[in-house]
Amino acid sequence: MSAYRPEELLIAVIARLLAGTRHVAMGVASPIPGSAALLARDQNGGLPRVSILGSPRHTFWSDGGKELFDCAAQGRIDAFFLSGAQIDGQANVNLVGIGDGYPQQKVRFSGSFGSAFLYFMVPRVILFRPDHDRRVLVRKVDFISAPGVSEPGVHRPGGPYALVTGKALFLFDRAKQRFRLESVHPGVSIDDIVANTGFDFDRPAQVPVTPAPDAATLALIRGPIGREIAEAYPQFAADILGIRTAA
Amino acid sequence: MSAYRPEELLIAVIARLLAGTRHVAMGVASPIPGSAALLARDQNGGLPRVSILGSPRHTFWSDGGKELFDCAAQGRIDAFFLSGAQIDGQANVNLVGIGDGYPQQKVRFSGSFGSAFLYFMVPRVILFRPDHDRRVLVRKVDFISAPGVSEPGVHRPGGPYALVTGKALFLFDRAKQRFRLESVHPGVSIDDIVANTGFDFDRPAQVPVTPAPDAATLALIRGPIGREIAEAYPQFAADILGIRTAA
Amino acid sequence: MSVISLDELVARIADGALLGLPSDRRGVAMAATRALLRRRPRGLRLYNMPTGGMQTDLLIGAGAVAEIETSGVSLGEFGAAPRFARAVTSGSVVIRDATCPAIHAQLQAAEKGVPFLPIRGLIGSDVLTHRADWRVIDNPMADAGDPLVLLPAVTPDVALFHVALADRDGNVWVGRERDLVTLAHASRTTLATAEKIIDGSLYDDERLAAGALSNFYVSAVAEAKHGAWPLAQPGLYEDDADAIAAYASAAKSDEGFAGWLAEHVFASRQAAQ
């Protein structure tokens, strides 16, 4: 087995989650999802199309920021990524702040961005948060930027599909409204997951280990994918994937 | 008094109706209103701005056909022109067809275009129809493309302001919901107006004669205005105003 | 793969399709329309954005149209649209009379993936009276007594139009003709003809990119020189006034129209294109 960085494992994990999609989009500051989407594309004969906000080369949008949301509402985006300062067991996402007394909470984050809309519209929303601890993965979020589940009758073609952390992969069961532990990353124990996860989740009797990226995958990541992602994320490409660019 | 063509009289009449406006727009196939708006602009120190659909030089719109309507809804257009296959005494306009049994009427015209919207939004809508007879000016239109008046409570910053025909100028009294004869064009009798108008209208005891265009006005129309309008309406500029263009 | 022949292009327009079309002189795919007529389509439903002209009159006259939604159909300075008027008064075509901003708003609703958009005006117009699919409600954001109209989203099956430029990836350049953008966004897919197919990408030049529409929306492009003829193409050429006038005259009678069709559509592929 080849040596690989944690980021490379995550890129490979996420790429597998994107199999079968036609169009994957992501917001700003998403180098790992961006690399994963490009990897999925290269491993699946050219699909999905990858749209990276802020990357002229990977953005066909020419009608302003609204075009992303319009596309999502029309079902023209199959997968998207969200993160969260807090994520809870019902897949609620908090991007706003920690503590009571909104808006004067103890800690304030950036804000909800497009989450309150895209989470409803995009069929495969992948929650991505490398930190895996009880600070992030909580029983109940302090502010629901975007809810994981909705009442019957609410128009919701989209929603949570998976949660990828630095320790494990969960899939979300929409019927049960719960996460199910799908695999733990190499070297991580179940006890570690239980100890560091603030919400209850389902798991199989035998939890598989997340497959490590093989040599061919790593070569792709460190070669063409790295050079391509460097346009949008030169720092990431340099520091993590070892890509040096002229700029 | 200079000799002038009927079209030149109408251009001068309409130009006076546009005094004090900041922005005048018109649809396709409006050479007389277009010339009148340019004349008003030249006679009033550069205002109104004139937007002529289909004229690259006189259209600032760069966001598609909706921009005209969006501007109108925002109050950014002060005057607009409508015509009608039929116009009645309540200033209802019919651009659709003649006869009963819509849609299978006896005669079908083009359709209502933007009238059902713009008539509500633009403060000074000028009805312009050179033909003045009982076929056009009817007691009640067969189809209301756009109503002259609205119930209280209907959002309606705009509406009919004047009716200009080949024989006379009427102003519309919104409170009374009736036209008032403002002036008859030179050489036209009141009896002629009454005989050829299918609806009742108010009139002063002494009906003034529409002032003929003076020499300076005619020089403007036949000079700079004609050359400018030729871009959008070369045929009209050549046949009526005697402007020869290279194209 | 994105660039195909004109015949292949029009073969993708199924009988019965809801076809979104721009107004005359805003990028009408006339060469494609003639090619389409040669395959004798039936039951097309036209959605004029927002008005129709020679293309609409021609499709109706040839018996290809079952329904039309429009704000108006006319040949402009060349007069009325005779085949359209005949079809409406005879009842051979179902008409949904609309008004321009409503046509735009229905497409914008589809573009935004919302079930409706509100619009002002219209109340008291017989255009509204005859539209069972348009609804008057009391503005929920006002205290009371503010009626306004809701328009449903309309999603054309196919948008068909002509542009100045396309690249080999199937991106097209619409320039200032932003209606084509709205139409493409609202429609399930877009078929375009282009005056010229260029090498390289439209997105390589920021000035062209500002007027580009992506192959994300455009499923196929065919090259068609003078593809809007006899209509004007924005920025490229003017109306062929003699040809349009000849059509306007011929279309006044059934025999005249049949003769025009025979000569300009069915006579020969060369002549027609």
Added chain:
Amino acid sequence: MSVISLDELVARIADGALLGLPSDRRGVAMAATRALLRRRPRGLRLYNMPTGGMQTDLLIGAGAVAEIETSGVSLGEFGAAPRFARAVTSGSVVIRDATCPAIHAQLQAAEKGVPFLPIRGLIGSDVLTHRADWRVIDNPMADAGDPLVLLPAVTPDVALFHVALADRDGNVWVGRERDLVTLAHASRTTLATAEKIIDGSLYDDERLAAGALSNFYVSAVAEAKHGAWPLAQPGLYEDDADAIAAYASAAKSDEGFAGWLAEHVFASRQAAQ
């Protein structure tokens, strides 16, 4: 007459104005923002379209802001927006949390002159819970049981942004940055800075015309070379990463921020511009 100095431009932004601003790297008028701060404005209400960054953090930190509506404020890869977070948690600025497509839709409602636009999603989000001005209704176009949200039109008093080109008539070139078009259409008026003022009209070149925004909307333009510095300007230059990082670091403390302001805004006109 349309082209004025930077100081004259920012003098047109009144205290208390609702100010529409684009996101970082989409044409932020940073030189104008520094000039604005030098006249010590108060009570500004910011409307981020749809997010804010360094400009927003700076205006808030300088005490110029009473309220902000935003989908998020952050310095992106340079970290959190410290002055923004401080002001929100301390309650010194009123915040209206939103979500990006709602920000767009509220402006589009203003652009279209309608009182509201509908939007999907949002139901169950605390963003919605805290917005008394957003209303959930049952979709009037559906049979029953289809809740959706209505958003009111928002009309900024002034849109302020930076573009690559303007002409002497005050037309500006926004290129692909169509958000600037929506923002300008929605706002009562627009003030723009331009990297370069060109002779001739932007409308003379069809390629430029496709990305032009008319002086019908833009009441004044000022020339500002490197007018987005230290932020990137689309198609022209990248972030000055060192300068932004220095700001991000300084803004973490009150003293650091005051020092940054003194040096980069108030120290000297040359240095500031």
